Amino acid sequence: MKRGRGGNPEPVERLIESFTRMPGIGRRSAERMALHVLRASGEEFEALAAALRDVRAKVRHCPYCWNLTDRPICPVCDEPSRDRAQVMIVEQPKDLVTLESTGFYRGVYHVLGGLIDPLAAVGPEDLAIRALIDRITAPEHNVGGVRVAEVILGLNPTLEGDGTMLYLAEQLTPLGVRVTRLARGIPSGSHLDFASPAVLADAIAARSMMPGPHPE
């Protein structure tokens, strides 16, 4: 049998290599995952294969907020009682889930899918920023055709988060939309943790206007 780099049969080596491409998975973890797959029962194996196929076939980005969803529009955008004129910018779908778990925020979201990070070669064009600008400049691209009045920057106050928020303020302020950022109740460089509605309520209530070029 043909052997791969690690002395494993080539198909096993390819599986290990696929796992090592996942975030946070090193070679040893990838080997353990591959071993687990090899030892799995037929039923367990089929469930894993079906889950991989389904996530590819059924999960897509919401056309308004870029949240992940298995419906044509995500449940947040689809809820008529939400304030669609207020858009909170978050980095990843998991941040949206965290904010939703507090039950406090009643606006809608926009999921960037990452942060601007020149060292990792991630530029504005790699994120859902064009779609955000479309949502603001053309209300028919926002949920329910509502004009966006305020964008709340809800990114983590890390180096990349702060840089991305500054970039967004520069791009969005000239469009005549109010651009604010959440109050920092936590030290710069750490991650937002809205475990309690009270913390989020404070961060929203004390939000501040972003500096940026203002319309003439």
Ligand SMILES: [Zn+2]
């Ligand atoms: Zn949505």
